[in-house]
Amino acid sequence: MKIAVYSAQPYDRRFLDEARAALPAPGVEAVYFSDRLELDTVPLAQGCQAVCVFVNDLLDAPVLEALHALGVRAVLLRCAGFNNVDLRAGARLDLFMARVPAYAPEAVAEHALALVMTLNRRTHRAYARVREGNFALDGLLGMTLHGKTVGIIGAGQIGAAAARIFHGMGCKVLVSDPAPTPQLDGVAERTSLDDLLARSDVVSLHCPLMDATRHMINAASLARMKRGAMLVNTSRGGLIDTAAVIEALKSCQLGALAIDVYEQESTLFFQDHSSDIIADDVFQRLMTFPNVLVTGHQGFFTIEAMREIAAVTFSNLACHLRGAPCANALPTT
Numbered sequence: 271m272k273i274a275v276y277s278a279q280p281y282d283r284r285f286l287d288e289a290r291a292a293l294p295a296p297g298v299e300a301v302y303f304s305d306r307l308e309l310d311t312v313p314l315a316q317g318c319q320a321v322c323v324f325v326n327d328l329l330d331a332p333v334l335e336a337l338h339a340l341g342v343r344a345v346l347l348r349c350a351g352f353n354n355v356d357l358r359a360g361a362r363l364d365l366f367m368a369r370v371p372a373y374a375p376e377a378v379a380e381h382a383l384a385l386v387m388t389l390n391r392r393t394h395r396a397y398a399r400v401r402e403g404n405f406a407l408d409g410l411l412g413m414t415l416h417g418k419t420v421g422i423i424g425a426g427q428i429g430a431a432a433a434r435i436f437h438g439m440g441c442k443v444l445v446s447d448p449a450p451t452p453q454l455d456g457v458a459e460r461t462s463l464d465d466l467l468a469r470s471d472v473v474s475l476h477c478p479l480m481d482a483t484r485h486m487i488n489a490a491s492l493a494r495m496k497r498g499a500m501l502v503n504t505s506r507g508g509l510i511d512t513a514a515v516i517e518a519l520k521s522c523q524l525g526a527l528a529i530d531v532y533e534q535e536s537t538l539f540f541q542d543h544s545s546d547i548i549a550d551d552v553f554q555r556l557m558t559f560p561n562v563l564v565t566g567h568q569g570f571f572t573i574e575a576m577r578e579i580a581a582v583t584f585s586n587l588a589c590h591l592r593g594a595p596c597a598n599a600l601p602t603t
Contacts, residue, residue: 271298271591273346274315277324278302279540281576282348286322289580293588306536312336320344320590322583325351325567326536331359338363344590348583349570351506352600353479361602368586368598372427374575379431381569382474382504385528389500389563390415413471416440421470422458423486424477424505425451432474433458444470447477467494472502479506487511492518498525504569507533512552519559526561530569539566 275286283302290298301318305311307327315321321342323329329345334356337345345360347369360367388394391412399406420436422429425447433454437443443458445451446466451458467473473495477483487501488511495501501524503510512533518524532538534550548554556562570579582598589596 271320271587272318273298273300273320273322273587274318274342275300275302275322276305276307276311276314276327277540278304281571282324285576285580286348286583288577289584292581293584298584298587307333309333309336312340315340315342318342320346320587322346322348324540325349325354326539327354328536329355329360331356334359334363334365338365344368344587346583346586347600348579351478353506353508355600357600357602360600366590366596367600368589368596369600370579370582370586371598373570373578373582374572375427375431376435377572377575378428378476378504378569379435381530381565382432382476382502383435385502385504385530385563385565386415386472386474386500389526389528389561394563395560415472418442418471419444419469421446421466421473423447423463423466423473423475425449425454425458426476426478428505429474429476430454432476436472441472463491464494467491468496470496470499472500474502475505475509477505477509479508484508485511485514487515489514489517492524495524497523500524500526500528502528504530507531507535512556516552516555519562526563527556527559528563530565531567532564535567 286300290300303314305314307323309332312333315337319341321337323345344366350369350371352369355367392410396410417440419442421444422433423446425445430453433443433445434457437457444461444466445454445458446461446463451460486509492514515524515527519527532553586596586598
């Protein structure tokens with residue numbers, strides 16, 4: 271079997287090749303493309319029976335139909351989210367589609383903490399100052415997180431890991447999730463979304479992107495937040511209405527913003543644009559705020575997580591090759 275790996279970076283190749291070498295089924299070949307999967311790049315999968323894709327690859331009905339016409343029968347997502355996949359089209363085409371539902375959840379939770387700590391204590395600005403011989407402290411004042419209230423929206427594996435981390439730091443942790451959260455008994459107080467927004471000094475998003483959660487952080491929800499609170503998003507960019515967040519930052523209703531994801535990131539993240547003019551005016555406006563911290567979707571990027579992603583990806587492929595049930599298969603509706 272031949273697999274076309276889209277949105278491939280050198281580190282993807284390293285870990286995927288390691289996992290492929292350990293695959294019990296011989297004869298699996300991977301070809302790597304840095305290109306993002308979209309309709310124009312489907313022909314790269316010519317001669318392949320499977321594709322391996324990432325968070326910003328496009329798998330709508332036209333793309334899936336074009337892949338199927340080339341002979342592709344398996345779609346392997348090396349990520350947890352699948353909001354970029356047309357599930358009905360995949361089911362209609364009888365494609366095997368599977369994801370990596372959870373990988374080192376502590377990695378993303380720890381990155382959320384890193385964003386909070388960096389933005390709160392201005393360590394990124396302090397580092398730049400000291401490099402220039404400036405040891406003044408003006409403008410670097412932060413708050414003590416111990417005793418503050420942190421709201422976790424979404425208590426899956428990553429959200430639960432984040433809750434435990436902040437609880438361990440002495441924070442009061444609030445959790446809002448439609449599902450029961452017995453795993454956080456004694457760690458977090460379960461409450462409504464509105465109550466969480468009103469009481470939290472820090473709000474951290476850890477929920478999937480779907481119709482019900484798209485732009486859940488909007489003008490109305492921002493107005494319900496405690497004035498001056500910090501918002502953190504390490505989940506999916508589409509959870510936030512960026513234009514509304516900019517207005518909240520301008521009015522100081524929102525005290526600070528830390529994001530590892532961005533709604534229009536597909537043309538920006540994972541690439542070097544240091545010599546380019548970035549045409550995204552909304553993103554450029556965000557970058558003008560001194561109380562905004564952006565990282566380029568690196569929350570998952572640890573050795574442990576990359577190894578787990580690669581291993582589960584090829585484990586899913588092994589299920590397909592054996593015709594065995596796959597616990598990580600995408601839902602068909």
